[in-house]
Amino acid sequence: VFLTILMVWPIIFSVYVAFTNWSTGNFLTKDQVVTQLTEGGLSLIEPEGAPTLDMLWFETPDGFKMFVRNPDTGETFYGNPRTVSDPIPDEVVLDDLTAATLVDADGDGLPETIDGIEAINTFAIAQKIPDIDTFILDVPDGEARARTLSTARLAQTRFVWDETTEVMFDRLNQENCIEVDAAFSCADTRINPGWREVIGFGNITKVATDPGFRDPFIRVFTWNVIFAVIVVIFQFILGLGLAMVFQDPKMKFKRIYRSLLIIPYAAPAFISLVIWRGMLNRSFGQLNRALEGIGSFFGLLELDVAIPWLTDPFWAKVAVILVTVWQGVPYFFLINSGALQSIPKELTEAARVDGAAAPQVFRKVTFPLLMVSIAPLLIASFSFNFNNFLNIFLVTGGGPPLTQYAVPVGETDILISFTFDLAVESGRGALYGLASALTIFIFFIVATIAAFSSRFTKRLETIYGNL
Numbered sequence: 001v002f003l004t005i006l007m008v009w010p011i012i013f014s015v016y017v018a019f020t021n022w023s024t025g026n027f028l029t030k031d032q033v034v035t036q037l038t039e040g041g042l043s044l045i046e047p048e049g050a051p052t053l054d055m056l057w058f059e060t061p062d063g064f065k066m067f068v069r070n071p072d073t074g075e076t077f078y079g080n081p082r083t084v085s086d087p088i089p090d091e092v093v094l095d096d097l098t099a100a101t102l103v104d105a106d107g108d109g110l111p112e113t114i115d116g117i118e119a120i121n122t123f124a125i126a127q128k129i130p131d132i133d134t135f136i137l138d139v140p141d142g143e144a145r146a147r148t149l150s151t152a153r154l155a156q157t158r159f160v161w162d163e164t165t166e167v168m169f170d171r172l173n174q175e176n177c178i179e180v181d182a183a184f185s186c187a188d189t190r191i192n193p194g195w196r197e198v199i200g201f202g203n204i205t206k207v208a209t210d211p212g213f214r215d216p217f218i219r220v221f222t223w224n225v226i227f228a229v230i231v232v233i234f235q236f237i238l239g240l241g242l243a244m245v246f247q248d249p250k251m252k253f254k255r256i257y258r259s260l261l262i263i264p265y266a267a268p269a270f271i272s273l274v275i276w277r278g279m280l281n282r283s284f285g286q287l288n289r290a291l292e293g294i295g296s297f298f299g300l301l302e303l304d305v306a307i308p309w310l311t312d313p314f315w316a317k318v319a320v321i322l323v324t325v326w327q328g329v330p331y332f333f334l335i336n337s338g339a340l341q342s343i344p345k346e347l348t349e350a351a352r353v354d355g356a357a358a359p360q361v362f363r364k365v366t367f368p369l370l371m372v373s374i375a376p377l378l379i380a381s382f383s384f385n386f387n388n389f390l391n392i393f394l395v396t397g398g399g400p401p402l403t404q405y406a407v408p409v410g411e412t413d414i415l416i417s418f419t420f421d422l423a424v425e426s427g428r429g430a431l432y433g434l435a436s437a438l439t440i441f442i443f444f445i446v447a448t449i450a451a452f453s454s455r456f457t458k459r460l461e462t463i464y465g466n467l
Contacts, residue, residue: 018203018436021182022196030182030195034161037168037184037191039084043158044145045172053144054110055152057120057129064129065095066137067119068144068152069109077144078114081135088160092138125149159184159191203437213434216402216409216418221445224414227321228385232378234325239332240370243340265330273394276323280309280395313411316396320412324391328381339373340366379453383446389416415442 028036037043056067066081079094102111112119120128126149129135137144142154159177160169168177170186177184183194207213242261246254264272279286288306309319343366351361392398398410398417408421415438423435 014436014439017432018440019198019200020196020433021194021199021202022432022436023434024430025192026182026194026196028193028195030197033184033193033195034168035085036193037159038157038161040157044155045158046153046155047142050142050154052147053152053154055144055146055150056110057125057132058114058117059120059128060117064135065114066135066144066152067111067114068137068139071109074109076109077137077139079137081137084134084136084157089138092140094137094139122150199433203433204440206434207437207441212406216405216407217415217438217441219402220409220413220415220418223317223412224386227317227324227412227414228382228388230321231324231328231385231388232382234321235328235332235381236336236374236378238325238329239334240336242329242333243336246337247340261333262330264327265334269327269390270394272327273323273391276326277310277395280319280323282306282308282311285309310396311400313400316400316412320391320395323395324385324388327391328385331381335374335377336370339370342373343369375453375456379450382453383450386414386446386449387416387442388414389420392417393420415445 051070051072054069054071058065058067063080065078067076067078069076076097077094078097078100082089097114100115101113103113104111106112110119125132132146132149135146137152139154143156144152145155147153156171158170158172160171161167162169168184168186169175170177173187175186177186177191179185180190181194182197184191207217245251246258278284282288283306287309291307307315309315347365347369348361351365356364392412392414396410396412398413398421400412401408401410409418413421419435419438419442422431422438424430
């Protein structure tokens with residue numbers, strides 16, 4: 001059950017979203033859109049020059065009653081209000097005030113009582129009728145809606161939904177609205193919000209064929225592969241080098257060195273990356289200051305060295321590679337140390353007895369046997385760095401930005417951060433459907449690479465696994 005909740009359901013849901021138009025302006029269902037347009041206060045139309053009406057509320061055994069008075073004409077209306085969710089009546093039904101007993105002691109035209117029922121105190125209305133703005137009193141000139149606790153306005157909802165014909169009528173333009181791209185269009189104008197619906201392969205086709213998405217996608221994918229490959233290679237080489245150094249029995253203080261090497265792996269990634277971002281600051285970062293100090297000490301560099309680690313396209317890429325390699329070397333140091341210790345010493349000693357030099361022993365014996373254990377971990381590390389969103393997001397934020405594209409993308413963006421930008425920072429709102437389509441592309445890319453690498457790993461196991 002937990003596996004389904006945590007793993008399977010998110011995958012299914014992401015695939016579903018990829019086949020929809022889910023985005024800003026298309027979040028709701030169609031029924032919710034209809035409700036919002038026909039009941040929401042944002043789509044009200046008010047007659048030009050309509051007066052502000054005086055309003056009173058009365059509580060009767062049958063419910064609340066609403067009294068309104070037009071101060072310009074002196075007309076008064078009284079009756080049971082309906083809620084915004086109730087259908088619009090065909091005829092206006094009001095109580096006959098001529099047959100009622102009204103008491104207007106102060107002569108201001110607003111009765112203190114009607115048929116012996118006292119008007120609700122203005123300050124008590126909010127407590128007795130907290131949803132006062134949802135009530136409507138239909139009057140001959142329109143719909144009276146509460147503006148404040150003691151005043152009302154003549155206003156009508158702009159849109160009326162006919163459940164029988166499923167047609168949205170626009171009172172403002174006196175015409176029926178048509179459905180265009182999962183939204184109502186009235187007088188050739190899209191009415192927001194729209195609704196979400198299944199659009200098939202539209203998002204996937206857009207990523208593959210639309211130059212506005214395809215070109216940045218290819219550019220990001222190319223850098224993504226380069227980033228993951230370079231990072232894994234350097235992590236592996238440095239980790240293996242350190243592991244071989246620590247294999248030397250003559251080396252002293254091994255425990256201290258190992259403890260220091262584990263720090264990048266043990267420290268929380270979030271904190272480490274934020275610290276690195278500060279260290280890479282061009283003006284105040286400690287890295288540039290250290291380079292200035294080294295340069296001035298050896299007379300190699302000028303004192304005003306200021307490498308733009310986070311703002312220059314080249315140095316930003318160097319920065320994320322540097323930080324990611326630093327972060328992953330301890331991991332490869334640990335796994336290489338374990339793998340080296342698992343290699344039988346008899347094999348390496350036999351190679352030396354046969355006259356093989358140290359480089360030959362490493363290349364012909366140690367390294368192939370090492371790869372049998374390490375190759376699956378290299379594949380896993382490549383997949384991890386291929387989707388290493390946190391490092392990109394916290395160190396460079398994907399920048400510096402590439403301004404020649406219509407979608408948000410930066411020089412150091414990888415596919416997963418590019419997807420995140422599309423999902424929440426596109427400048428045109430959230431494009432969840434398009435972002436989910438990109439995740440499908442990412443899945444197949446990583447799966448293909450993993451499958452190809454697994455064949456290579458099995459080949460190694462077949463050749464060297466029985467040694």
